[in-house]
Amino acid sequence: MPSSPPTQVAIIGAGLSGLSFALALHKIGIPSTIWEVRSNNFVQGGAIMLSPNALRILDAIGVYKRIRDKGFHFETLTFKNEHDETTDVYYFGHEQLYGYKAFRVYRQILIDELKLMLHERGIQVKYDTKFTHVIAETPENVEFAFADGSVSTASLLIGADGIHSTLRKAIYPTVKPQYLGFVGMTSAIQTSRLHFPQSEPHYPLPVAIAAGPGAFVIAPQDVDGSEVLIGTQSALREQDRAGWSNLQADKDEVVRLFSRNKTSWPDLVQSAIENIDKDTINTWPYYAVPRLEKWASPSGKIIILGDAAHAVPPTTGQGVNQAFEDVWMLALLLRELGEGVELEEALGFWQRWRQERVDGILDLTRAMNNKRLPLAEQQRLPKGAVWSGGVEDTEQMGWLYGPRLEDVVAEWVRGQRK
Incomplete structure (x- = not known):
């Protein structure tokens, strides 16, 4: 059966990836509903680092302009030694090169703004509802259940429920974070x-x-x-x-x-x-979540994204940024289903492209983690194991901040429709 854009998407998890995915789907005309185990008044503390690759996406779905005056803008993280000497500079953003400075904002500010935008668009978020298991999966839809005995169906079921994802168990029953x-x-x-x-x-x-x-x-x-x-x-x-x-x-x-x-x-x-x-x-x-062979069930009707699929340590500040990349790229691909673009091939391309990015983040994370070790331990590591950028190397992060997902998806779709 030829693929077509989903008619109704169910999202498990009302964290940043779930809320933003619902908003991205609305942007391209696909309806969705979110289910969340926690209550609406649950507060998530702390702040997050958002780099240009994420800010470009938040801008595309209308979020960034609503929060840009509510956080701290900067471009570099400076590394210093115990003698107050600058030893390195890491570019979290660069307005001239990538269109955005980096942005640090309280997590709850972003969540509240996303919730408000979903409310304005009539997108329902059902709180205090615990997803338990998938009942049945067919070529047309997925049927799934909740702890209160209720049942629902959707043409796609999305796991945006974090590193300890319950929905991930429907695809990988034995996988546990490491x-x-x-x-x-x-x-x-x-x-x-x-x-x-x-x-x-x-x-x-x-x-x-x-x-x-x-x-x-x-x-x-x-x-x-x-x-x-x-x-x-x-x-x-x-x-x-x-x-x-x-x-x-x-x-x-x-x-x-x-x-x-x-x-x-x-x-x-x-x-x-x-x-x-x-x-x-x-x-x-x-x-961290072990590398997974697939981020979707064999039918493609159950999909995990963000930390549920590839949680990485927070050292580089890219965890939530990579989740936003998952969200926007998947939404763009779902919009293109039909006319030579099949769900299975689209999901395969999505995961391959995204996994390469995640692999790069993991390599960077290991090197940055090593840079945070005591100096004596750093000195025992092999050459190249500790991250080193360069104070004047403003383009060091071009591989991460530069790509536009709209262009990536458009190029792949053109190849599918030749």
């Missing part, structure tokens, strides 16, 4: 509490400071830069879900982990540690 051995720890403090080096009146932020204990990040996360996120990582053995919850709740233990080897950090970092706000402490263990 722990990478590290836990990220952050807090938010007032910038005015930091002791910046007097020798540098215009101190570059965000900054990653490398010293004996590893790397420490300081990044503005509001419009005027008056508040910063401070963060580092710690090697810990894996916990079960209850164990990770206990760590998050034990603020004194997190402060103790922050404070290990405190005197080995420069004065700026010590001042950050001394001013940790326990109420804003957040922890997250680093997990």
